Amino acid sequence: MTRRTRGLVGLALAGALGLSGCAGHSRTAAGATPAEAREAEARISEHPEERERPGDEQAERDAFARRAIAALRAAGEKRDIQYDAEGFLLRVGSKDENPGETLFLGNFFDEYLALAPEERNEVFTQLVRMRDRPMLPKTFAEARPNLLPVVRGRTFFEQLRMVMKGGADKPVPISWKPVGPFLGAGLAFDGPDTLQYLGPEELGRWGISFDEAFTVALENLRQRSTEGLEQLAPGTCEAPWEDNYATSRLLLDEVVRRCRVRGEPVVVAPHRDVLLITGSEDEDGQRRVAEKSLRAVMAPRALDGRALRLTAKGWVPFMPERLSNAWGDFRKLELFTRARDYDEQTQRLEKLHEERGEDVFVATYTPYQDEHGRSISYAVWLKGVDTLLPKTEVIFFMDPARGEEAPPVGIARWDEVAKVLGDLLVPVEGLYPERYRVKGFPTGEQLSGWQNDPGELFDEDGP
Template identity: 85%
Template sequence: MKRGTWRLVGWALAGALGLSGCAGHTRAGGKPASQEAREAEARLAEHTQEQEQPGDEQAEREAFARRAIQALRAAGEKRDIQYDATDFLLRIGAQGENPGETVFLGNFFDEYLALAPEQRDEVFAQLSRMRDRPTLPKTYAEARPNLLPVVRGRTFFEQLRMVVKGGAGKPVPISWKPVGPFLGAGLAFDGPETLQYLGPDELARWGISFDEAFTAALENLRQRSSEALEQLAPGTCQAPWQDNYASSRLLLDEVVRRCKVRGEPVVVVPHRDLLLITGSEDEDGLRQVAEKSLRALMAPRALDGRAMRLTAKGWVPFMPERLSNAWGGLRKLELFTRARDYDEQTQRLEKLYEERGEDVFVAAFTPYQDEHGRSLSYAVWLKGVDTLLPRAEVIFFMDPALGEEAPPVAIGRWDEVAKETGGLLMPVEGLYPERYRVKGFPSEEQLAGWRNDPSALFDEEDGP
């Protein structure tokens, strides 16, 4: 699932619902086990006509990267520029142990696609201005007035180590801390045209700790946040700021509590310029927030679609009761965000293992929704294949020895599988979203104890 091909509609599961036509894999032709496993996984998943063809998208991305390089050269960039197709980024001036600068192309590409053809040149003009990053002051006293906190999806921070090459043991390039279970907050120096993320090296030069700098950044943000919230409906609000830091205002409890909600405050930050607030007991407000978040997640520079509730101990995950009319929309946002995060992680892990020469199958996290609106997520566990599994709700067990047309030998819910298999699922440290390395395959007795009817895996209350 590459950037641009994902659609919230059209979640599908091929013959698995009838347990017919589901594919295992063979080792014919000497293919690596991970490649055979990916092909088996792809045969299990059915793509809709609304999805773009990967080859067409890849060609478009490469054409965009070429134009980006041309724009940088025209702006005076003389250093070496390397294009990384897997991570869709440019490395500028990388040499030896020096990683150089990294320009992530994904957001620019999304903005390019969203614009009319006659407006697209502005994207490359904006991209070329990345060369003009603000010069950081020499002292913390000079820098302090321009420090601001930046809230992004936790995946952004967690996966930087795999994207920005610095060598083993190098510190993460951006200093940050978790915000609830899904988000992270870093530090930025806010310049006239662009912001620059700050890492351990910059803080060390200024002789300041992350916590001290973050406290100052919060105070700067507080001084910029005196405006009233925009009311979408009684008890439902959105932040009015369009300054790249709207999402960061969830760090300011006093701003969140300006919205007089029913129950406890619930927020969603689907975009860096969109902070939505409603109440845990406001069904109409939750539904409105879900609808608005869904549209925002389709825009460039989207963040996270999962709802969080403010408690005395901080932000925690939130979902309404399943009988609520708001449950379906928030559930769709949750599955979409998890699938997107796992997809980005899958691509980067595959590249990492390829560079190491290791044959590891990084299983996909796949969401599915049936015609009744019931939903689940699944992953494929293949016998005899070194696999990293995402934490999906349902596991399809496949035996390659049975041939390509064989159905799964068993299907089980994650909680049941984890309980029964014990040491066969080992958590991999340092990965977000979480993954587990499989150590073998369940016994025949264990497989026989799980459901073979996929329709029984749905909770009947999952529907609208």
């Protein structure tokens, strides 16, 4: 998780709420570019004192990558090493070699920043171990005892296509399946010091399907999950395992149900080593779970802050009742997670369109909380700009031709916009979180039916 992501939470609608002027260069709408749209979006969404210094952070990331390369060379790596600054990863070896030789630097960098300066060298030691991971067994019979299921945020799996080069016809490097609406479960070979994700190539070589291997992995996990849960309070529990597979235990209903909850089981998996369980009718337990989750999602290797409820049909989203004292924290977790996922997707898409030479504006998902604690998420739809719009609760319509100080020409909730402008919002296939390509701009008559006071968009009964 980058500092840019952490800075997303709490951003203000500076221009629209009267803190500063709104966006747009004084030129015709047809001439606006994605770069200018990004500048416009930044003006409407940030306090000046909260604006980041992307150049400084990029320099720090680049310096980290140089140290990582030096550590690999010192450990004896002789192959070519290519640094992808946009993807923040290292590719070790030639293009024809196994894509498993891609080293993603994001988690290592976050851990590096979290440590005291005198402890940071350990991060590079861990990174070098990734290069030294053992060869996978040649047969499934040999691999079988070490197979385990790995639960991660769905964004991790969905965005691999954009990170891994090779075209749309290249197989997905990691096999996985959804778990509820925003988690996913893959397969891993659990080695002494590292885990290796498994994909179609490995499973095909062993002559076994993903479902068959996943069944074996679940049974292996079940055998490693005989301990009792740690009780945080009556009806609220935490998984005791810190083995990179704590969150995978939500795949085992019998483990989840060891926690005697009020109502149906509710889980949050904010970190790969944190699985929290409470009940759908336990407000105190929900507050306790949310408090721990808010800390965990800010740590390196975080997963997802949104809650799931176990039903007869599987895992479904859960949110406390609006008047519950737990609602506010669950709402923060929801907004933060969606903002982080969209932020990662935005960076990937911008890189992809740049490589293709396509002039497309990838709009930002921005959460906002006012002085009363009320919150919304919003995106900016600019006239005359080819835009990929995230699904937010509110849309700000801006006309760059009106100048930098002009207010929005309309503000409306997403559901209302979709009813009126459904033909202008085209879903982009294959993207998670979902995005829509805008086709045109509302007419003056349509805009006149929408307010331009964002304060009225908040629910008066709560955040």
